[in-house]
Amino acid sequence: MADDPARDLAAARRRIEQLETALMRRTELLEQKQAELAAVRASKAFRAASLINKLIDRLFPLHTRRRTVLKRTARRLTAIPAALLARRKAANGPPPDERYLSECTPPDEYRRWIGKHEPDAAALMKQRAHRFSRAPKISVVVPVYNPPAGFLEAMIASVRDQTYGNWELCLADASTQPHVRPVLEKAAADSRIKVEFLAENRGIVGNSNAAAASATGDYLALLDHDDTLAPFALHEVVAAINESPDADFLYSDEDKIDTHGDRVEPNFKPDWSPETLRSRNYVCHLTTLKRALYETIGGFRPGFDGSQDYDLVLRASERAKRIVHIPRVLYHWRMHAESTAFVKGSKNYAFEAGKKAVAEHLTRLGIDASVHDGAVQGLYQVVYHLRTQPLVSVIIPNKDQVGLLSRCVESLAKSSYANYEVVIVENGSTLPETHAYYRELQKQPHARVVEWTKPFNYAAVNNFAAAQAKGDLLLFLNNDTEAINPDWLEAMVTQAVQPGVGAVGAKLYYADDTIQHAGIVVGMGGVAGHSHLFYPRQASGYMQRLRITQNVAAVTGACLLMPRAVFAEVGGFDEGFVLAFNDVDLCLAVLKAGYRVVWTPDAELYHLESKTRGYEDTAEKQARFRREYDLFHLKWSSFLKAGDPYYSPHFRLDRPDFALKAA
Structure with a gap:
């Protein structure tokens, strides 16, 4: 085949671009390491180590027998078996490129994190003995409709197990299955648990409002009938209220419970992010609202079934005095056949209701925009309309x-x-x-x-x-x-x-x-x-x-x-x-x-x-x-x-892939 100068030139240019890109990537990493090195050199530990090294040089001069003995002893004391090194490498999680095609934290990495970062039995006992200067009553609001008995019992048990004691559980039941009522009647023996048996199913919105209507607490915490709370959930909510007494809208991080009962897919969220919320309901669980705010916005609205929480959160955000993110996993969202946590495309009506909620939110704010489907179901793209084109x-x-x-x-x-x-x-x-x-x-x-x-x-x-x-x-x-x-x-x-x-x-x-x-x-x-x-x-x-x-x-x-x-x-x-x-x-x-x-x-x-x-x-x-x-x-x-308010304090700062801190 005859030479084609144009083709060869194009190929050469592509090769040059490939090499330049590789060089840019290495430069990016080099500059990141330079910043990390500067941080190390600026640290107190580094300065202390420098002083120690100078002292060692004075007491154990180079090229002396004393220095040789010191080095030999140090090597023996700091030697780490190869097997331990391998375990340490594994503990750091997979290399970044193995994480690229997943949006979630690897299960093993999350399991290790739970063991190191969540309170153990002794810490939970200490929480039970703690007395807050502000101890508001938290009303946990749950609409009930035909959940499996085991899931319902687990939900109720998770509320009873709270280390914070000033709570009530408000249940509104519209179930048609006979197995539900006995579970609720048994639970109602606890004076802190209120159960209203509805004459008819009012839908998720009506049932939720019925549960909230019986609440007498200062704050309402929203819980689904098949999900569970971490035992320290309400303790953390009240701790946040004590730290920010004007907080009337609080939300936490969350994870999921898979079909094997394992905790997976943690969602470590950013602090309050209006643009993010218009793109997806990142707030989700656990949402806690001051009762006065809930009543001011009129509770849940009909016409938003499946995204009633999203609509509520958007309206609450418009009227809230202060929105607080609690960077702790307080809510466990159960994955099963009927759950939106399990099959992302299973409830198209919920997605459409969410789109409507965002559109009406923008209208209330006087923002001229349209809401479109995002890249995948559950995401939204807000397109703002320009009345004029500024220069x-x-x-x-x-x-x-x-x-x-x-x-x-x-x-x-x-x-x-x-x-x-x-x-x-x-x-x-x-x-x-x-x-x-x-x-x-x-x-x-x-x-x-x-x-x-x-x-x-x-x-x-x-x-x-x-x-x-x-x-x-x-x-x-x-x-x-x-x-x-x-x-x-x-x-x-x-x-x-x-x-x-x-x-x-x-x-x-x-x-x-x-x-x-x-x-x-x-x-x-x-x-x-x-x-x-x-x-x-x-x-x-x-x-x-x-x-x-x-x-x-x-x-x-x-x-x-x-x-x-x-x-x-x-x-x-x-x-x-x-x-x-x-x-x-x-x-x-x-x-x-x-x-x-x-x-x-x-x-x-x-x-x-x-x-x-x-x-x-x-x-x-x-x-x-x-x-x-x-x-x-x-x-x-x-x-x-x-710390960066849009990047969880639980993420490592030495890599860009949202890997969790080991300790």
Whole structure:
């Protein structure tokens, strides 16, 4: 076959892109390890170890018999058998790529976590003896309709076993099966258990309201007739109320009970996340509402069977004074043939009712939007409608690299969103073709080039450009990005103009279609790291997070959209962060000012990270990185100590795959 130069050139380019992507991935890992190393060196333990090493050098000088004996003794004392090493390796869980195609925590990993993190018998006994300064009555509300006797008995027993004593169990029974009534009559011998036998089945909504009507407690905790509570559930709820007395809406983490009776699929949730809730009912179980709030919103509403809890939660969120997330697994959702926990597609009517609940929630808030089916059943996509198209200033710093820049700009031109301007920030280009490209680009009415003549400082460069931009929205975009879907910018703009939103990020891929950015976890790797890093494009992510619009603590500056007014309010980028962490710092300033940061998978781009800025591969760059690391810790120490509110404290911070902490 004759040589085909065009084909060979295309193949060579593909190979170069593959090699560049591999290099980017290694660089990402290297920078994460550099941050972790900086954290270690800054620790008290490291400083203490350094002092000890100096003392050892003084008492046991190198190349002396004393030093040789010391080393030999140390090796013997610290030797670990190979079998123990293997067990330790296994305890760390499977390597990340084995987790990519699952949205759930591996069962063995969760089983180990339970053993290390949940209270044992002694701790439960201590809880029973504890006296809270505030001891509200909790009414556990349960509608009952033909559950298996064993499941019903287990539910009742789980309430009776609570370590917190000031509760009542309110049951409304509409069962038609004869086995249910004897179980409930026996339970009613306990004065804390109220049972109302309904004359007819009123449906899940009517039965739930009937159960709630008999409640006399200060708070209502919602429980299904076939599920169970952890023995410490109400204790944790009351502890949270004592810590936050104004809390009128509380929710916890949860897991499932499989058909073998094993606890599986824990759902470790984020703190309050409005955008996440519009994408799916992540709140779910255990939900506890102040009775006054429940009554104010009118309880459960007819017309939402199957998603009545979702509708209730959405309405409660609109009126709540304070919403508190309890990061403990307090609720066990039983998987069986009739449960939505078992077969995700088994109750289509519930999914449609959920869609209706979200749509009406948005209408009540005065938000013009439509609700569509999400990637899979149980997920929703909210499409916000724009009455006008605000001008977006797309700010792109650039130094040479015309090939990358032209691809980036061309992909912008294919966007379905028309009202934008391109502001190229020229900083030190030397190639003639770069300036020739600038001249051609500026012939277009929406494009211009501004020149930065000072030493490169990413934060300062973007502040400089933002001051000259004309748009109401500012999009900070790297020149090594390329849009994939034509409506990507519209998807970001519709999020950015929503009330309370301060910054929006996109879903970014490496050239090999693995995840480069799906939101930033603050604290990961010492400062910040990307969640789901290197996951394949088709992966759903932990609890479907790669498929839904959600709240996060920060998004990458490689593609960051925010209202100009918010950017000005928080003072723009902090120019003390010359290159690293400036985007994370900006997002934390946005959060501190009371706004939300949103990540959406509906905006997809490729990002060849670091192609223009290079790598942290010199002593000077590493020293700069360390200065910025120290500055971030100084500025945001309280946030780092409290932890990222959108990433469970039970997840490890040394890997991006939502692996659980071992201890």
